[in-house]
Amino acid sequence: MIILKLGGDVIERARPSLISDLKSAASNERFVIVHGGGDEVTRIAEKLGKSQTFVVSSEGIRSRYTDEETIGIYTMVMCGKTNKEVVSSLQKSGLSAIGLSGVDGAIIRAARKKKLIVVDDKGRKRIVEGGYTGQIKSVNKDLLLTLMQKGYVPVIAPVALGDEFEFLNVDADRAAAHIAGALGAEKLILLTDVAGVYLDGKLVSEMTAQEAKSMMKKVGFGMEKKLLACVEALTMGVNRAIISSGMVQNPVTRATKEESCTVVSNE
Ligand code: ADP
Ligand code: MG
Numbered sequence: 001m002i003i004l005k006l007g008g009d010v011i012e013r014a015r016p017s018l019i020s021d022l023k024s025a026a027s028n029e030r031f032v033i034v035h036g037g038g039d040e041v042t043r044i045a046e047k048l049g050k051s052q053t054f055v056v057s058s059e060g061i062r063s064r065y066t067d068e069e070t071i072g073i074y075t076m077v078m079c080g081k082t083n084k085e086v087v088s089s090l091q092k093s094g095l096s097a098i099g100l101s102g103v104d105g106a107i108i109r110a111a112r113k114k115k116l117i118v119v120d121d122k123g124r125k126r127i128v129e130g131g132y133t134g135q136i137k138s139v140n141k142d143l144l145l146t147l148m149q150k151g152y153v154p155v156i157a158p159v160a161l162g163d164e165f166e167f168l169n170v171d172a173d174r175a176a177a178h179i180a181g182a183l184g185a186e187k188l189i190l191l192t193d194v195a196g197v198y199l200d201g202k203l204v205s206e207m208t209a210q211e212a213k214s215m216m217k218k219v220g221f222g223m224e225k226k227l228l229a230c231v232e233a234l235t236m237g238v239n240r241a242i243i244s245s246g247m248v249q250n251p252v253t254r255a256t257k258e259e260s261c262t263v264v265s266n267e
Helices: 008-012 016-025 038-047 068-092 141-149 172-183 209-215 223-235 251-256
Strands: 002-006 031-035 054-056 062-064 097-101 108-112 115-119 125-129 134-139 153-157 159-161 167-169 187-192 240-245 262-265
Touching (some): 008 038, 008 068, 016 251, 031 068, 038 062, 038 068, 068 097, 068 153, 068 159, 068 167, 209 262
Parallel strands (some): 002 187, 108 159, 187 240
């Protein structure tokens, strides 16, 4: 079983070969798809007159500051638009894709972060209200397994269900990692707009979880969260976490063959 995360750029600029490649890969492997799409959330929020801000945690993780109005827009765009666009293109290729989110069937339960420690660009720390972002607590693996047994390919939007049944923003890379861990998947594949992790201009083809942890401080925003997600997946028992480009010909096959990508594993 493979948990495949599609980044926002991968969805927006997807080559037709991504869909056909996924369709053929799904004939002999079970897939769960998780998608991102934060840039579209930002564009639509700003069209609605709601400007978006981003904060950086003391661990160096960048995330959207999700207040009450923002979680509404985030949920509308992720679940209402992006999720359905992914499902529709997979259905068009003949795959039985079913669109879901962490809210549906309580697939992802999370706890709302009460306070956030954020760091400004001068390195000063301050505590802010947590807003509507969640720490993932559990995954309803039975529902996903039932759907897969019937031949459906779940496509999951990164919105979780909180303790008070509120919608919570969860990072899609990390949601994919938790789903992979809960399902005991062999692989987590994060398809993005770069070939993998670059260090000093070179693609790093392999690293251990320990190396990925220390690499988090050396990479820029976007990649720090992918490395964290890979480390989390390995901690939860996933064998291999792969960061690979979704912008190339047959990106799923290439990632499974581990051609020019970054593989995080402890083997
Ligand atoms: P996605 O939408 O697929 O989640 P992100 O934009 O969040 O993608 O993360 C991928 C981005 O991370 C790349 O486009 C790149 O700009 C950025 N990045 C920062 N540091 C690195 C690095 N060291 N190696 C590769 N990419 C990096
Ligand atoms: Mg991202």
